[in-house]
Amino acid sequence: MRPRMTRQRAAVSDLLERTDDFRSAQQLHESLREAGDSVGLATVYRTLQALAEAGEVDVLRADDGEALYRRCESVKHHHHLVCRECGTTVEISGDGVEAWAVEMAARHGFTAIEHTLDLFGLCAQCSRRSAGA
């Protein structure tokens, strides 16, 4: 059933809409609080979970296992190129890799393949900055 449209859900959705990088539930909660649009932390978690299930946001696991969320522009399958420094994210298509993955799996007798594939690096701006101009 379609979720009820509450002030809280709208606030979270709106925030995600305006955010371009992956953010943790806690960061989003904090942003809302600062904006005066306060929403309970539990509600933020519940909302994100719902949005993720509905495929409206992408979930990524940080190195430490924390869940990071981001509204995906592309509905179809894609991957991410994330700046380790500032979080800027670019959506990229996996094209060649998908085929490679299936082929690789088949070679070992595996079926029903899914894959994780994300790139982390320094974006142009951040690498310029850390080069120490």
Next chain:
Amino acid sequence: MRPRMTRQRAAVSDLLERTDDFRSAQQLHESLREAGDSVGLATVYRTLQALAEAGEVDVLRADDGEALYRRCESVKHHHHLVCRECGTTVEISGDGVEAWAVEMAARHGFTAIEHTLDLFGLCAQCSRRSAGA
């Protein structure tokens, strides 16, 4: 400095040596306890952390963010093809993908690229079983 060789560290290393799939710290701790080779949970965590830093074990994040460990046979960079059902793991080389990743990153001005790439599916045995022969 080289870590001190204690009974505990040996026990964890040995267990990993004998284990072929990814296991959580808690699972490993439990196995040791059952084997009578009991080691404190904190020590298991500390040891795994050390081994991971030394590149002697691979770390993978489960869907729920839990850390899974496995001794890697190959020292050089590789990826994993993991059976979702039984945990059986095959190490595969990324070959083409590495190049693709760098190229993709460069196209967007990113540098210092790292990537996660793991495949999850059903191994031959498990897919046969679930096909319900």
Next chain:
DNA sequence: TTATCTGCAAACATTTTGCAGCGAG
């Protein structure tokens, strides 16, 4: 009206840390 959602606080699970004592080198 009423089933769902919210907020809070407590519960959970995983991982980290402080500290006194043990033990490898």
Next chain:
DNA sequence: CTCGCTGCAAAATGTTTGCAGATAA
């Protein structure tokens, strides 16, 4: 003998859940 390692228990995270009251439809 010493300094790192261990175990325990406490604490820090990140996330989930129970429940009473609020609220969208």
